Amino acid sequence: MTELEKYIKTYFGVSNDELSTISAYFKPTTLKKNNYFLKSGRHCDKLGFVQSGIIREYVFVGNKEITKWISTSGYFVVDLSSFVFQQTARWNIQALTDCELYIIDQKDYQQIGKVVTRWTELEKLFIAKCFTILEDRVLTHLSMTAEERYNQLFSFNKELFNQVPLQYLASMLGMTPETLSRLRKKTLG
Amino acid sequence: MTELEKYIKTYFGVSNDELSTISAYFKPTTLKKNNYFLKSGRHCDKLGFVQSGIIREYVFVGNKEITKWISTSGYFVVDLSSFVFQQTARWNIQALTDCELYIIDQKDYQQIGKVVTRWTELEKLFIAKCFTILEDRVLTHLSMTAEERYNQLFSFNKELFNQVPLQYLASMLGMTPETLSRLRKKTLG
DNA sequence: ACTTGCTCTTGATAAAAATCAAGAAGTTTA
DNA sequence: TAAACTTCTTGATTTTTATCAAGAGCAAGT
Numbered sequence A, B: 001m002t003e004l005e006k007y008i009k010t011y012f013g014v015s016n017d018e019l020s021t022i023s024a025y026f027k028p029t030t031l032k033k034n035n036y037f038l039k040s041g042r043h044c045d046k047l048g049f050v051q052s053g054i055i056r057e058y059v060f061v062g063n064k065e066i067t068k069w070i071s072t073s074g075y076f077v078v079d080l081s082s083f084v085f086q087q088t089a090r091w092n093i094q095a096l097t098d099c100e101l102y103i104i105d106q107k108d109y110q111q112i113g114k115v116v117t118r119w120t121e122l123e124k125l126f127i128a129k130c131f132t133i134l135e136d137r138v139l140t141h142l143s144m145t146a147e148e149r150y151n152q153l154f155s156f157n158k159e160l161f162n163q164v165p166l167q168y169l170a171s172m173l174g175m176t177p178e179t180l181s182r183l184r185k186k187t188l189g
Numbered sequence C: 001a002c003t004t005g006c007t008c009t010t011g012a013t014a015a016a017a018a019t020c021a022a023g024a025a026g027t028t029t030a
Numbered sequence D: 001t002a003a004a005c006t007t008c009t010t011g012a013t014t015t016t017t018a019t020c021a022a023g024a025g026c027a028a029g030t
Helices: A003-012 A016-024 A080-085 A106-115 A119-143 A146-156 A166-173 A177-188 B003-012 B016-024 B080-085 B106-115 B119-143 B146-156 B166-173 B177-188
Strands: A027-031 A036-038 A046-052 A055-061 A064-071 A092-095 A099-105 B027-031 B036-038 B046-052 B055-061 B064-071 B092-095 B099-105
Touching: A003 A016, A003 A046, A003 A119, A016 A106, A046 A106, A055 A166, A055 B119, A064 A166, A064 B119, A080 B119, A099 A106, A106 A119, A119 A146, A119 B055, A119 B064, A119 B080, A119 B119, A146 A166, A146 A177, A166 A177, B003 B016, B003 B046, B003 B119, B016 B106, B046 B106, B055 B166, B064 B166, B099 B106, B106 B119, B119 B146, B146 B166, B146 B177, B166 B177
Parallel strands: none
Antiparallel strands: A027 A099, A036 A092, A046 A099, A055 A064, A055 A092, B027 B099, B036 B092, B046 B099, B055 B064, B055 B092
């Protein structure tokens, strides 16, 4: 069973039949380091699942790159506004390491809905879950200092800090690389 | 046509038949100033639509109230994690003024899905839209200063600053009341 | 009208975080 | 291996924002 199948089974609680139907639509692919899954301005016509590797989602604000999220094994990557509403994509989605992905294109994705009865319901639940996670993330910015946000992420996923350039984590946490560097020093020493 | 019906029609693009079916499930109610639509810790078993008035969604973090959002006419109010996933509610949802609401309880809400074929699809699209709005909100915290966040909200909705206690807006923007006060002075003078 | 309480502002100060600049350490490339 | 990059750290400084404290302005209730 692939990571993708485990994920779908655990998260969506589908039957084995449904599971194999759904996962059959996802095609294994590789994405080489520094290559793009998606570039902003294009249309996002596919959904990816990270089997292995690390992927960064970022956007230019002015001349600055803002990293919105780092996806590791077990995360989906997509520009939802583009995938669902056919708008131009806002996010750049780029591999930080060589990656194994499972990819489904929009046409096949819509096909699932015709084959798996509960699919739209499962989609809804999944997006709702993502919404509540984002609500929490907003709350961290309303209620926590940079140091507290760093500590929270560090205790949640220590390995990330060995695998991902720290400047990207700093951006994702809403602070400068210098500030992150000093917070690391502070909590280690 | 009520605000609710206008909203549903504009946003979901449903037929007139579907519209009247859906809106019939929403019951007009009033909520007096300072009363609660929802208290955290309870189960959120209803969804509200603000016809008139102002509602604040907040949560205690430590001993501090954090205002997550201010809803005015045209907004839905709900604790999504509670309404969808049957968890205990995280948000306190309280009327800042006397309000007119349209409320639907969970049982009737589920009933819509049995009557309106596309309902789950419409739900999905609505939640996806909310997700992308939250993505933007996270981005403002990653890329903007307190002053920029204030200016953005002020140019988006000037009236809010006359209608809502500024301390709540400050919290929602992720700054102290003192900082908001000084930013207001700065941009006016 | 007079408290009482609440909200907002203002000032002084402290703390947090950003910026600017330089250099160290590690990688990649030629 | 050397040169060129890139990333991270560190120091000095400035800017931004929070904190603490006090008072002004209003509104509600007695």
